[in-house]
Amino acid sequence: MNSRILLIGGVGSGKTTLRQRLLRESLVYRKTQVLEFSHLFVDCPGEYLEMPRYYHVLIDASHRAAEVWAVQDATRRRSYFPPNFAKAFAKPVVGIVTKIDHEKADPAAAAAHLRRAGIADPVYLVSALSGEGIAYLADRLGYADEGPA
Ligand SMILES: Nc1nc2c(ncn2[C@@H]2O[C@H](COP(=O)(O)OP(=O)(O)OP(=O)(O)O)[C@@H](O)[C@H]2O)c(=O)[nH]1
Numbered sequence: 001m002n003s004r005i006l007l008i009g010g011v012g013s014g015k016t017t018l019r020q021r022l023l024r025e026s027l028v029y030r031k032t033q034v035l036e037f038s039h040l041f042v043d044c045p046g047e048y049l050e051m052p053r054y055y056h057v058l059i060d061a062s063h064r065a066a067e068v069w070a071v072q073d074a075t076r077r078r079s080y081f082p083p084n085f086a087k088a089f090a091k092p093v094v095g096i097v098t099k100i101d102h103e104k105a106d107p108a109a110a111a112a113h114l115r116r117a118g119i120a121d122p123v124y125l126v127s128a129l130s131g132e133g134i135a136y137l138a139d140r141l142g143y144a145d146e147g148p149a
């Protein structure tokens with residue numbers, strides 16, 4: 001059964017840090033350079049979202065995942081998710097706003113970007129640094145472990 005989660009989001013949006021937090025690893029910054037498969041996550045370079053010529057890589061990778069987590073940085077005023085991008089995936093797309101601990105965070109604006117991308121509520125508001133909101137995602141991983149491929 002395929003229960004992996006594909007993490008997509010812009011460069012530096014916090015995909016890898018979130019993955020490390022959820023796997024209870026230490027938070028070590030390392031730029032993601034290529035698609036990285038682990039038993040639970042597929043992590044990818046943010047460039048794959050920022051450059052439309054790579055969209056097909058994300059869509060291909062989604063075939064090897066149970067769901068897609070779309071990560072929007074709460075400190076960024078712009079979003080790389082095109083309108084209704086979620087509809088490009090044949091898998092559920094879950095919205096996640098990261099870095100809500102940051103003094104420049106605007107979680108409501110970030111969640112609005114995700115909704116424009118066609119992502120339904122609930123959007124999860126989290127900080128991998130403070131741990132806020134992480135428990136809800138950890139619960140969701142329990143779902144993903146049992147969910148359909
Ligand atoms: N304040 C704050 N900073 C965070 C949080 N999550 C990640 N960061 C920081 O954001 C930067 C980028 O985080 P990454 O997790 O590497 O981002 P990414 O989405 O994997 O980026 P790419 O691999 O380049 O696509 C790092 O300096 C992290 O420490 C958070 O919840 N709060």
Ligand SMILES: [Mg+2]
Pocket residue numbers: 015016017030031032043044045046
């Ligand atoms: Mg990364």
